[in-house]
Amino acid sequence: MAEKNETKDKPRIGVFVCHCGSNIGGFVDVPSVAEYAKTLPDVVYATDNLYTCADDGLTAIREGIRKHNLNRVIVASCTPRTHAPLFQATCESAGLNKYLFTFVNIREHCSWVHMKEKDKATRKARDLIRMGVARARLLEAQEEAKVDVAATGLVIGGGVSGMTAALSLADMGFPVHLVEKEGELGGFVKNLNNLYVTEKSATETIKPLIEKVKAHKNIKLHLNSTMKSVEGFIGNYNVVIGTKGEEDTKAKIGTIIVATGALEFVPEGLYGYNQYPNVVTLTEFEILCKKKTLPKLKNVAFVQCVGSRGQNKSYCSRICCNVGIKNAINIVDNYENMLGLMEKAGTVVEKIPVEQKVPDEILDRRRRRRGRERGEEGEAEEAKLGPSEKIEVTVFNRDVMAYGVEHELTYNKSREKRVKFVRYTPEHLPRVYMEGNQLTVGYFHETLKLERTMPVDMVILATPLVAQPDAGELSQMLKVPLGQEGFFLEAHVKLRPVDFATDGIYVCGTCRGPSDITECVTQAAAAASRAAIPLSKGYVLAEAIASEVNTDLCVGCGICATLCPYSAITVERGPKGMKAVVIKAACKGCGACGAGCPEKAMTMLHYTDEQLIVEGLAGIKEVVL
Amino acid sequence: MSFEPKLMGFLCNWCSYAGADLAGVSRYQYPPEIRIVKVMCSARVDPDIVLEMFIQGADGVFVGGCHIGDCHYIKGNYYAQQRMKVVKKLLAKCGLELERLRLEWVSASEGERFAKLMTEFTAQVSELGPSPVSGEQPDIKKLKLLFAAKNVVEDVRVRSLLGKYVEFYEKGNVFGRKMSEEELDGLLDSAMDDEFARVNILLAASNKPVSVKELATTLNLPAKRVLQHIVTLKDRDLMKVSRIEGATPFYQSAQSVRIGGE
Ligand SMILES: Cc1cc2nc3c(=O)[nH]c(=O)nc-3n(C[C@H](O)[C@H](O)[C@H](O)COP(=O)(O)OP(=O)(O)OC[C@H]3O[C@@H](n4cnc5c(N)ncnc54)[C@H](O)[C@@H]3O)c2cc1C
Ligand code: SF4
Ligand code: SF4
Numbered sequence: 001m002a003e004k005n006e007t008k009d010k011p012r013i014g015v016f017v018c019h020c021g022s023n024i025g026g027f028v029d030v031p032s033v034a035e036y037a038k039t040l041p042d043v044v045y046a047t048d049n050l051y052t053c054a055d056d057g058l059t060a061i062r063e064g065i066r067k068h069n070l071n072r073v074i075v076a077s078c079t080p081r082t083h084a085p086l087f088q089a090t091c092e093s094a095g096l097n098k099y100l101f102t103f104v105n106i107r108e109h110c111s112w113v114h115m116k117e118k119d120k121a122t123r124k125a126r127d128l129i130r131m132g133v134a135r136a137r138l139l140e141a142q143e144e145a146k147v148d149v150a151a152t153g154l155v156i157g158g159g160v161s162g163m164t165a166a167l168s169l170a171d172m173g174f175p176v177h178l179v180e181k182e183g184e185l186g187g188f189v190k191n192l193n194n195l196y197v198t199e200k201s202a203t204e205t206i207k208p209l210i211e212k213v214k215a216h217k218n219i220k221l222h223l224n225s226t227m228k229s230v231e232g233f234i235g236n237y238n239v240v241i242g243t244k245g246e247e248d249t250k251a252k253i254g255t256i257i258v259a260t261g262a263l264e265f266v267p268e269g270l271y272g273y274n275q276y277p278n279v280v281t282l283t284e285f286e287i288l289c290k291k292k293t294l295p296k297l298k299n300v301a302f303v304q305c306v307g308s309r310g311q312n313k314s315y316c317s318r319i320c321c322n323v324g325i326k327n328a329i330n331i332v333d334n335y336e337n338m339l340g341l342m343e344k345a346g347t348v349v350e351k352i353p354v355e356q357k358v359p360d361e362i363l364d365r366r367r368r369r370r371g372r373e374r375g376e377e378g379e380a381e382e383a384k385l386g387p388s389e390k391i392e393v394t395v396f397n398r399d400v401m402a403y404g405v406e407h408e409l410t411y412n413k414s415r416e417k418r419v420k421f422v423r424y425t426p427e428h429l430p431r432v433y434m435e436g437n438q439l440t441v442g443y444f445h446e447t448l449k450l451e452r453t454m455p456v457d458m459v460i461l462a463t464p465l466v467a468q469p470d471a472g473e474l475s476q477m478l479k480v481p482l483g484q485e486g487f488f489l490e491a492h493v494k495l496r497p498v499d500f501a502t503d504g505i506y507v508c509g510t511c512r513g514p515s516d517i518t519e520c521v522t523q524a525a526a527a528a529s530r531a532a533i534p535l536s537k538g539y540v541l542a543e544a545i546a547s548e549v550n551t552d553l554c555v556g557c558g559i560c561a562t563l564c565p566y567s568a569i570t571v572e573r574g575p576k577g578m579k580a581v582v583i584k585a586a587c588k589g590c591g592a593c594g595a596g597c598p599e600k601a602m603t604m605l606h607y608t609d610e611q612l613i614v615e616g617l618a619g620i621k622e623v624v625l
Numbered sequence: 626m627s628f629e630p631k632l633m634g635f636l637c638n639w640c641s642y643a644g645a646d647l648a649g650v651s652r653y654q655y656p657p658e659i660r661i662v663k664v665m666c667s668a669r670v671d672p673d674i675v676l677e678m679f680i681q682g683a684d685g686v687f688v689g690g691c692h693i694g695d696c697h698y699i700k701g702n703y704y705a706q707q708r709m710k711v712v713k714k715l716l717a718k719c720g721l722e723l724e725r726l727r728l729e730w731v732s733a734s735e736g737e738r739f740a741k742l743m744t745e746f747t748a749q750v751s752e753l754g755p756s757p758v759s760g761e762q763p764d765i766k767k768l769k770l771l772f773a774a775k776n777v778v779e780d781v782r783v784r785s786l787l788g789k790y791v792e793f794y795e796k797g798n799v800f801g802r803k804m805s806e807e808e809l810d811g812l813l814d815s816a817m818d819d820e821f822a823r824v825n826i827l828l829a830a831s832n833k834p835v836s837v838k839e840l841a842t843t844l845n846l847p848a849k850r851v852l853q854h855i856v857t858l859k860d861r862d863l864m865k866v867s868r869i870e871g872a873t874p875f876y877q878s879a880q881s882v883r884i885g886g887e
Contacts, residue, residue, distance in 0.1 A: 110649075115654060124657045563668075590665050596704065597788070612674055616683075
């Protein structure tokens with residue numbers, strides 16, 4: 001169908017005011033607002049609908065366009081953030097370019113927030129529609145440019161997430177570059193002993209995945225490698241991969257998946273870590289289990305939420321409860337067995353050494369101080385552990401988050417196996433100290449309301465996953481954001497969890513926030529299928545909300561290029577001298593360049609200065625310029 | 626009827642506009658005076674748009690962006706912060722209360738905060754009363770200053786500086802010299818004085834042709850400065866020579882200029 005793009009024609013505006021049932025109609029005098037709309041310049045048709053987004057509402061729009069030869073449509077209803085695509089598509093189906101559609105928000109921004117002031121809300125709805133009319137009259141049809149997409153993927157990070165994503169793309173038939181910083185694939189799982197909710201060794205579990213990746217003909221593996229530079233935009237990235245001791249690889253890439261994982265928080269200065277022997281993190285404990293070099297254990301304490309949930313980090317690391325429970329069960333079930341093996345192999349160690357030696361003098365002072373403190377408190381009744389042949393495991397926790405079906409069952413299983421769960425509050429953190437030669441946990445028993453102590457052989461600290469320290473560099477190179485805690489930030493928490501706001505770049509795994517392997521694999525598969533859409537389509541349509549250079553005014557100063565967060569502008573020599581050039585597919589339409597251009601040579605299509613000013617003016621005065 | 630301030634809001638699509646949506650979804654009530662214009666990013670809000678709103682009689686302007694670090698466009702809010710700082714400096718020079726312009730960060734999940742901010746901002750501006758340049762009898766001096774301020778932010782020198790401001794501030798300019806706050810203030814001051822003089826010249830030469838000497842006397846400026854301004858105004862196509870008497874040219878504004886009642 002031929003689109004009504006001849007916007008040079010005199011505007012013929014249709015206004016559709018929605019009741020949204022009583023959501024708007026109950027708090028705004030909708031029919032009077034529609035009547036008012038008819039009095040505004042260039043409005044040739046105005047009506048009210050019960051539900052504009054329902055079938056009959058949409059039909060009314062299409063009919064309106066046909067009958068009244070409308071070349072601008074305004075819907076005054078809810079929010080463009082949810083409903084614009086629907087109304088735009090309706091306009092397009094009736095032959096009207098979607099950029100000639102204007103949304104006026106009279107529900108979220110009016111009827112719902114002024115529910116007790118019908119008169120004022122009605123006046124506001126009128127003003128908002130007047131603003132919409134002022135804007136609509138200046139709108140122009142826009143074309144969305146087709147941009148070719150190079151059908152090759154790039155995955156950064158060779159952990160479970162990166163490998164899964166690379167394999168998915170490769171299986172779909174796309175060539176993929178997989179870039180891993182280290183000399184081996186596998187990521188964090190390389191450190192782990194076994195993986196909940198199975199008992200199988202971690203290494204064995206991911207071995208088939210690694211082998212498949214290595215053998216896949218579509219995957220070009222780059223070990224010991226990092227990204228040197230990434231330039232371009234969706235479908236057309238020029239990347240340079242730097243490999244230790246080898247020449248750089250240059251490649252043309254269509255879409256990129258970030259899967260750089262996370263690290264474990266090091267609890268420096270917390271709970272005697274690096275101060276007393278046998279105080280280790282969860283990861284260190286798993287490494288010891290895996291290497292089978294543990295000391296003799298009788299009493300083991302886990303401390304959960306070390307450094308997370310408002311301590312050093314604000315968030316809950318999500319996986320540690322389950323990792324703690326997994327290891328608690330392992331100790332109860334397998335330690336005797338493992339000890340036997342270790343004794344045979346001679347790998348039993350006396351103590352897990354303190355890496356950073358604390359001077360004796362300081363230790364002495366600490367010991368004396370603690371002794372004094374306890375003296376003042378009086379001789380609180382010491383918790384004596386009952387004689388038991390079995391190993392004792394106690395998990396000090398703030399609350400156990402064994403979410404979902406399997407984890408709750410595992411938690412129950414751990415209780416059956418006599419793993420003790422002792423609760424603490426942030427006001428009464430447990431303390432880890434040396435009582436003479438005895439590693440000891442002091443804690444406040446929340447039910448008994450008593451200070452207690454517990455001699456232990458080992459303390460295992462559950463610390464959160466934290467963002468990679470170099471995530472910032474990669475985020476700048478790719479021009480994608482990090483959230484407040486340094487993890488990569490997706491485009492929308494609910495609706496676009498594996499996309500970045502920048503088209504063509506996707507995210508999965510723990511680099512996006514704490515998640516376990518099941519979740520990582522799910523995200524990786526999702527990211528791969530998102531990344532495959534442009535690759536298989538072969539082209540993308542560039543949003544027309546973009547900047548445009550007026551080459552008569554531009555002096556080539558390049559300020560716009562430095563302001564653009566997406567490197568969407570270059571300054572190039574052309575027939576008229578040095579001029580700014582906008583790469584439409586890379587431009588996200590923010591307008592930072594236009595508002596900063598000294599010569600006012602940048603027009604923001606669909607958000608021009610004139611459009612914004614007349615819209616604003618119509619809000620201040622009863623005028624439509 | 627009690628005073629209902631005219632308030633314009635420019636909200637970024639991704640955070641503050643969504644925050645305003647959430648206020649609606651959650652039914653947080655706030656005063657109805659604000660009129661919202663959606664922009665893609667707070668960085669889209671050109672300083673001259675804000676000043677234009679005040680010239681046209683807005684009693685207050687609210688600009689909303691994503692929290693620092695959360696900008697959908699990575700660093701747009703950072704630019705907005707720099708730009709609104711300059712607008713505030715200029716508003717101060719025009720004698721407008723700084724509380725009339727408010728820049729705030731509102732995330733998509735802060736519906737309640739948005740409603741609170743609107744309640745606060747509306748109360749604040751209501752307390753100040755109508756803008757001195759709005760209504761039937763605007764304060765002409767302040768209005769002229771606002772026109773001058775708008776010219777300042779449209780001035781190439783000032784815009785270049787603003788455009789490079791973030792960079793200048795952090796990395797220094799091409800000579801590796803960092804720009805200080807005082808230097809920026811100094812530049813804005815002198816640009817403001819110049820533009821104010823130019824507005825006055827345009828007004829004085831609006832109805833009848835005038836000579837440099839006459840202008841210098843009425844405006845109490847050295848003749849040399851007046852001539853420089855006239856050259857600038859001619860470059861901008863705002864002034865022309867109307868006739869020459871003997872050796873003395875007489876200048877007139879290219880269009881008739883009216884500000885408020887003048
Ligand atoms: C103690 C502990 C126990 C756990 N136990 C379990 C369990 O039992 N079950 C379970 O499901 N989950 C468990 N997890 C979670 C599991 O480890 C993670 O979910 C998983 O490893 C995340 O995979 P990933 O690929 O996203 O990240 P990672 O495994 O961290 O892989 C990221 C990869 O990217 C590479 N990389 C980083 N930066 C760059 C760069 N700039 N350029 C190139 N490459 C880069 C890294 O070298 C690494 O190989 C545990 C985690 C911990 C800390
Ligand atoms: S800032 Fe303006 S004048 Fe300078 S290069 Fe960009 S478009 Fe051209
Ligand atoms: S509108 Fe934003 S993304 Fe587009 S070129 Fe300008 S600064 Fe870059």
